[in-house]
Amino acid sequence: MATTRTLTAATTGATTVDLSLLGASGRVDVQAVPGLATAEITISTTDDTGEAADAVTGADLFWDPRGALVARVQGQGAGGGTTTIVTRSGRTITMQGVGTVYGSVTGMVIDGDLIIVGGRVVGGRGATLVQGPAPVVVTARVPEGSSVIGRTQAADLTTTGRLTAVAATTQSGDVSVTTAHTFVDQVTATTQSGDVSVGTASTVSARTQSGDVVLERAVTAEVHTMSGDIRASWLGASADLQTMSGDIRARAANPGAVTAGSMSGDVTVTVTASPDAPAGAPDTHAMAMTGRVSIPR
DSSP: OOEEEEEEOSSOSSOEEEEEEESSOEEEEEEEETTOOSOEEEEEESOSSSHHHHHHHTSEEEEETTTEEEEEEEOSSSOOOEEEEEEETTEEEEEEEOSOOOSOOSSOOOOSOOEEETTEEEEOTTEEEEEOOOOEEEEEEEETTOEEEEEESSSEEEEESOEEEEEEEOSSOOEEEEOTTSOEEEEEEEOSSOOEEEEEEEEEEEEESSOOEEEEEEEEEEEEESSOOEEEEEEEEEEEEEESSSOEEEEEESSOEEEEEESSSOEEEEEEOOTTSOSSOOEEEEEESSSOEEOOO
């Protein structure tokens, strides 16, 4: 069983989708479809009852007469995950899992025999599993040239295809703007601990606290992080890349103006000559307080 709601835009052609997924686990996925005439939003979960189903049925889903298709989903908390209750020697320990942990973990204590398959706790002596709500998925299919406004807490936000603008705000969710053989005019992304990944864009503005930022190709870019790394495969006209303790690795076109700075991380800027630009190194300014700096000379 599942719970699903769908709404189609009142007009044809490129439009704006305004999507919020707060207080519930899940994801937001926007697809710009070539040849599609009318935008459509679907909110769904595999649960037919419970918190996730209530979040879907209680969501605001409407067409704004000013020209936007709006979906606002509000859950009751962080949502999702699995609760594991382990009883050992008269003690009961409750562990809540709400996502995937990457890298090393400090301070974790495993008391007793647990069985883990594919990263999921599936059993063990004295262990009881209580499954949390299913994820809520917000999917928008839009004509090419549409714009996206997205807000999430822990949910990831992904866009695919040719869009005019993407404005994404998350707490711990990742932001991924995939363009393949097309591009996005403008990307604005703000996260606390989520990563930001952008394919090809004319203008990128990204800010994170502990998340990494990866740019494949950007004409102009402004990227600021606290402890996250910055990676840029191709920078065109200008870029301002700043981080406190992360590393910066960027490749600049000719000509171009790149300013890169890190307090304690390493800064590396290299050059990729553009066939339609005059020869010469880009105007590069790089600074690091305690890290290494490498720039074209």
